Structures are given as structure tokens and as C-alpha cells.
Amino acid sequence: MSAPLLPGVGAHGGLIALGVMGGGQLGRMFVHAAQQMGFATVVLDPDAHSPAGLVSHKHIQTAYDDPQGLAQLAQYAVAVTTEFENVPAPALRQLAAQRPVAPSADAVAIAQDRAAEKAHFDRCGVPCAPYAVIASDTQLAEVPDALLPGILKTARLGYDGKGQIRVANRAELAAAWDELKRVPCVLEQRLQLLDECSVVVARGADGALVHLPPQRNLHRDGILAVTEVFEENLPQALAESAVSAAKSIAIGLQYVGVLCVEFFVVPDGKGGTRLVVNEMAPRPHNSGHYSIEACDVSQFDLQVRTLAGLPLPQPRQHSPAIMLNLLGDIWGPNGENPPWDRVLALPGAHLHLYGKLSARPGRKMGHLTLTAPTVAAVRANALAAAALLGIAPF
Numbered sequence: 001m002s003a004p005l006l007p008g009v010g011a012h013g014g015l016i017a018l019g020v021m022g023g024g025q026l027g028r029m030f031v032h033a034a035q036q037m038g039f040a041t042v043v044l045d046p047d048a049h050s051p052a053g054l055v056s057h058k059h060i061q062t063a064y065d066d067p068q069g070l071a072q073l074a075q076y077a078v079a080v081t082t083e084f085e086n087v088p089a090p091a092l093r094q095l096a097a098q099r100p101v102a103p104s105a106d107a108v109a110i111a112q113d114r115a116a117e118k119a120h121f122d123r124c125g126v127p128c129a130p131y132a133v134i135a136s137d138t139q140l141a142e143v144p145d146a147l148l149p150g151i152l153k154t155a156r157l158g159y160d161g162k163g164q165i166r167v168a169n170r171a172e173l174a175a176a177w178d179e180l181k182r183v184p185c186v187l188e189q190r191l192q193l194l195d196e197c198s199v200v201v202a203r204g205a206d207g208a209l210v211h212l213p214p215q216r217n218l219h220r221d222g223i224l225a226v227t228e229v230f231e232e233n234l235p236q237a238l239a240e241s242a243v244s245a246a247k248s249i250a251i252g253l254q255y256v257g258v259l260c261v262e263f264f265v266v267p268d269g270k271g272g273t274r275l276v277v278n279e280m281a282p283r284p285h286n287s288g289h290y291s292i293e294a295c296d297v298s299q300f301d302l303q304v305r306t307l308a309g310l311p312l313p314q315p316r317q318h319s320p321a322i323m324l325n326l327l328g329d330i331w332g333p334n335g336e337n338p339p340w341d342r343v344l345a346l347p348g349a350h351l352h353l354y355g356k357l358s359a360r361p362g363r364k365m366g367h368l369t370l371t372a373p374t375v376a377a378v379r380a381n382a383l384a385a386a387a388l389l390g391i392a393p394f
């Protein structure tokens, strides 16, 4: 175990800096957490207006695989993390030759590929939806009937339901694979979802492992819409098995960093319910944003701590919370802003806007977390906020 990287002034007379690959909203919230703790930050992202680049001490504007950009990042940062799973694994390997990198290139490479990810879940003994890999005509022909109706998903580069096509039969499957340009895909059986949930865990290089309370998630059109976190948001036994499955998945990867595992709740065929794992994200997750205000340590604080080798006390949620995603759809046709003043009049409303300049349907522009002393109050305020914003009730 190497010594922890403490925030403050380094031997060079400047602040010790933490680096992040990617400048989206997750990177921005990592930067905020790192800066709060006294670190300087450096973001690598090609976009001049990236949400994280805008608030970081330093922003390196190169491609993710640019050797010079990566060399600059390694020179300035004492350790490097990532905020999106599609960062090229070779870039993380280049960085790791010089600096601690968490999560590791190997763990990210598994999370980037649905086929490798599912094989990992199998190895950990955590069930996922029945599936088949389709990367050749033979595999396409050999797909078992039991997987239909199904969802064809590209093995790589999908997010927010992109790169996914629902198929009812073999003809649709063949057409969908053509539409996805015959890239390697997985076909998943379409499950009857009773619910969805996710768990954020954080694991240190010393093996310390902590978790945030399981989140209950509502998706609309393949995009996370609402996350609810409070006691009894999920049956106790399901919540416990989600936490232990997420922990086995992290341990199986020898993971260092913050990992979010998404689950489906499905009928068990015996009148009860069971969990199947959907996918994992090797980073903080949209469903964990509530932890910023509702927990004593947020998922971004955990990312800073795991990266710097700092202690990981078990987080505690101190307020019931509901998070509403703010998609571009709620802006007016000419970019008119939603009525933030009215939303902010609600007690316990915490508005996060990511600094994106143009609102497009489906684009994640920000999120709103509501906290309250009771579940009834947080629900009432979240529904009031949704009504003000034109978000359908839940």
C-alpha cells in the first residue's frame, strides 16, 4: 500500500492535483468534491465548453488518446480517475505507467463491453438477464427462441438507451443487427420489470469496501428519470441482496474506486421477486447524485477518497431523498428556462445545472434533489417540483 495522497501544497509549491478523464457532469461533480477537500483538479476533455473543464483549475483540451495530452495530465496530476466508461483503456494504461489510476484500465475494459461484463457477472455468481452474444451470422442463426422478444444492445458505446433496439422475432432481430451496422452485440431476453434499483459501492486499494443505500430507479424511454432513496423504498431482503451482489462484483474485479451496479427486479416465478443484474458503471452514477445532499459522504467524495487512498468510513444517509433528472425536454421551444424560482421555493430543493448551453430533448442538463425529514414530505415536495417542471408524476 502506498501512502495516501493528502490534499494541500506539494513539494512544487502548488496544490496537489487530482486528474479526471472526461469533462461531463460526473467529472464536474468530481471536481467540486476534490476542490472542496483542497485538491487542485485537471480535466482532460476535447470539448472547450465541457461542464467539468469549465470549473477545473486546469483543462487539457485534447483527444482522450492523445499521447501529449495524456503526458501533460500525468505530469500535473498525482492520480487520475475517469468519469465515463468509454475512455480508451490504452490511455488509462499509459497513465497508469506513471501515476495511480483508479479504476484500473482492466476494470474499465470489462465495464465497456457488455459481453465481457456479463461474463464477469457469471463468474461472480450474480445472475443477469438470459442473453447471447451476436458477432457473426452463425451466432445470429443460433440465437435460442427463448431470448425473444428481446433487446439487441451494442456491446460497446451504449448509454441512455442508445444503441438498443427492441425486437419481437427473428426477422426483426436480423434487421436490427443490420441497423446497428453488424457490430458485436448482445441480445437480452426482454424481462418483465417490476422495478429497477442500483447500488453504489466504493473500494479502496487496501480492500476497504463501503456502500450507499440502494437506490430505486424509474426509467423513461431508456433514460433515468427519478431516483428514490429512503428506508423501505425496496423490500429489505432485495436491498440486502443488491448490496451484497454489488460488493461481490467489485471484489471480483479487485476494483479500486466507485462502482455502480444496476439491477432489475423481476418475478421469481413463485409469486415473489428476485434480482438480476443489468449492468455496471465504473464511476459515480446518475442514480447516486442524491448522496451529495442526503448522505454524510457523497459518491463523489468517495471517488476522491478512493483515488487518493484516503480512509473510507461507511456513509450514512441522513435524509430521505428523491432526485429528478432535468432533461432538455423541460426547457421551452426557444430555450426558455424552467421556473427555477418556484422550484427553489420548495423546502429541501437542491438544484444542480451542469452549465450546458443548449437544451436538447433527452440531454441531461441537470438534476434536482429533494431532501426532507420524512418520506411523506419528500414525496410531496418532489411531486410538486415535477408538476412545476412539467415532469410526469411518478
Ligand code: ATP
Pocket (backbone or CB within 6 Å): 129, 151, 153, 158, 159, 160, 161, 162, 188, 189, 190, 191, 192, 193, 196, 219, 222, 223, 224, 262, 278, 279
Ligand atoms: P445507461 O448506461 O444510461 O444506464 P444503457 O444505454 O446502458 O443506459 P440499459 O441500462 O441497458 O441502457 O437499459 C436502459 C433501460 O432499458 C433499463 O434501465 C430498463 O428500463 C430497460 N431495459 C434494458 N434491458 C432490459 C431487459 N433485458 N428487459 C427489460 N427492460 C430492459
Ligand code: MG
Pocket (backbone or CB within 6 Å): 262, 278, 279
Ligand atoms: Mg443502464
